[in-house]
Amino acid sequence: MNILNVGYDSTHYYLLDITGGKLMVDCGWPGTLPKLLAQLKRKSVAPAELKFLLVTHFHPDHAGLAGELQHLGLKLIQMENQAEGILFLEDFFSQKKEFPFIKVSQKDALHLEFADSRKFLAGLGIGGEIIHTPGHSDDSVTLVLDEGVAFTGDLKPLFMARAEDDRVSKASWDKIYRHKVTRVLPAHGA
Numbered sequence: 001m002n003i004l005n006v007g008y009d010s011t012h013y014y015l016l017d018i019t020g021g022k023l024m025v026d027c028g029w030p031g032t033l034p035k036l037l038a039q040l041k042r043k044s045v046a047p048a049e050l051k052f053l054l055v056t057h058f059h060p061d062h063a064g065l066a067g068e069l070q071h072l073g074l075k076l077i078q079m080e081n082q083a084e085g086i087l088f089l090e091d092f093f094s095q096k097k098e099f100p101f102i103k104v105s106q107k108d109a110l111h112l113e114f115a116d117s118r119k120f121l122a123g124l125g126i127g128g129e130i131i132h133t134p135g136h137s138d139d140s141v142t143l144v145l146d147e148g149v150a151f152t153g154d155l156k157p158l159f160m161a162r163a164e165d166d167r168v169s170k171a172s173w174d175k176i177y178r179h180k181v182t183r184v185l186p187a188h189g190a
Ligand SMILES: [Zn+2]
Pocket: 059, 061, 062, 154, 187, 188
């Protein structure tokens, strides 16, 4: 799988090849579209190639551009556990009017259940699954590719998730590693 990191500032945004275009994993703060477009240009990706957006969780640095990208024509994949997260994001930016936040349209999103994710991804030409990995937030999800790559968003690294109160994160890692993952691509850091 060809994986491109088109991130900027301190967050990674990944592009994966799918049939007829690309799937984007996470996107940035409202107002950062020019930075994203510059990154795409640098990597020789035409914006029209971006077809789908999956957000690992609806925090501002991962999903702030989601509504704007929907307007650009990307189909947002909304997992079954993410409606609350979208409301959180809207609430967050309703207090921060300085950001040019564009609301996520749940009506225009593709609503997907975890149980159907393998079939959906297969239709895009990807072998893998989207799984629920709470810990950092309840709306957190991880994309796991059968070739052993996991996009874990902000799930706390396993070595930091040893404390008893981190058992939710630990359980999520157990779930991820049941998929024979050999390479973890988090949203921040190496
Ligand atoms: Zn983050």
